[in-house]
Amino acid sequence: MYVCVCKAVTDSQLDAAIESGLCSRKQLFQCFGVGGDCGKCNRDIVRILNQKNACRLLQAANDAQLTPKSQEN
């Protein structure tokens, strides 16, 4: 599904870029140009970044065998 229609960038492309290490809206803009034209995709880009970064933090916590505060008790 297209996230940024202006630059024809899909959610799969953004997911792959984030998984390969891009971690900010600025970096995604520099890589794909997303968000720089009409700006309508910026909210979705932030949502995708937040979801992916939350998953990374949870995975890091699991890898370190730590329990996130929200899952204690």
Ligand code: FES
């Ligand atoms: S939809 Fe992304 S800049 Fe227009």
